[in-house]
């Protein structure tokens with residue numbers, strides 16, 4: 001992995017205005033304060049923190065869907081002001097177009113870029129092979145399991161070849177077994193494509209298993225509490241095996257303490 005900065009958040013702050021209504025004045029909810037970090041080319045970084053600490057808000061700011069009040073997000077040193085093809089997004093729900101086959105769903109973003117049909121088809125087929133779905137390309141979303149739908153979703157996001165993948169709890173709606181399979185698959189795919197990825201999760205084991213580094217956010221308002229390096233080499237053994245490593249348990253304990261303990265002093 002290179003140590004070139006792909007994305008940086010520089011003192012990002014956001015306060016939501018909550019409308020009072022019925023004569024009550026509006027109130028203000030500070031959600032993020034002075035959040036700063038760098039993400040290097042090719043790494044997976046997870047963001048963890050207690051519910052409501054601003055993880056999704058941060059990801060949406062990076063996506064360009066929510067405007068922050070202060071600070072900057074930069075991709076390749078360019079300030080983000082709106083959504084763009086340089087950032088691909090994978091949500092918790094696969095949100096595939098139900099009237100399109102798996103392949104046609106993956107081709108969707110390529111159509112918007114006016115890529116010729118033969119090339120689109122070839123690229124979609126390659127990506128479906130990458131996510132292990134060559135056999136299901138002509139199936140419709142309702143014919144696919146939740147795990148398969150999320151694989152299509154991943155292929156669709158990769159199709160536009162974004163500089164960065166933003167993933168917001170993409171596996172949290174799946175059963176435990178499917179989730180572990182997809183976590184391992186994501187690592188395998190990452191070894192192949194080396195895509196810079198920011199991954200939001202509640203699941204500490206998932207964060208440790210997938211990541212090069214983990215950003216722990218403190219809550220109310222969200223701030224970076226600590227950035228933790230994950231020392232395990234690639235390829236990593238399956239998660240159940242890695243859990244047996246004492247360093248894994250130590251990291252887990254430390255993250256748990258950080259999330260539970262009093263918030264960091266606001267910068």
Ligand SMILES: Nc1ncnc2c1ncn2[C@@H]1O[C@H](COP(=O)(O)OP(=O)(O)OP(=O)(O)O)[C@@H](O)[C@H]1O
Pocket residue numbers: 016017018029031049050051052053054055056057058202
């Ligand atoms: N558009 C909005 N308007 C007002 N408040 C909002 C808005 N979006 C989010 N919030 C509030 O901001 C806070 C942070 O929400 P956010 O979804 O970013 O947290 P999160 O860490 O992703 O939570 P979870 O882990 O539960 O998904 C919450 O209190 C939420 O209610």
